Amino acid sequence: MAKIKLIVLAAYKRDDEGNMVEAMEEKQMPTEDRAIREGKSLVSQYDGVVAWSRDADPDIGEYGPPTIIFKHGETPDMG
Known part of the structure; x- marks a missing residue:
């Protein structure tokens, strides 16, 4: 298989302790626009x-x- 481009969408919510936690499973997307x-x-x-x-x-x-x-709000460091 040749190189591909992975495109992923993720969403987070703040838990009771103020930490950002995954709110939905990361979703692979077909295009950047989508x-x-x-x-x-x-x-x-x-x-x-x-x-x-x-x-x-x-x-x-x-x-x-x-x-x-694309980024909106607070998200964990991608480091």
Whole structure:
């Protein structure tokens, strides 16, 4: 398999202790445009929403650094 681009959408809520926790399972998206559109549609429901992409070659376990393509609110560090 050749290199692919992973595009992921994630949403977070603040727990009772003030920590940002995953509020929905990360969702792989077909395009960056779709990830941005869906991310924008979630901003009123969650404390933080982020969509990111990165180049990947899953066959050999090689993944490039994530690039944020949409962010709203507070999200955990992608470090």
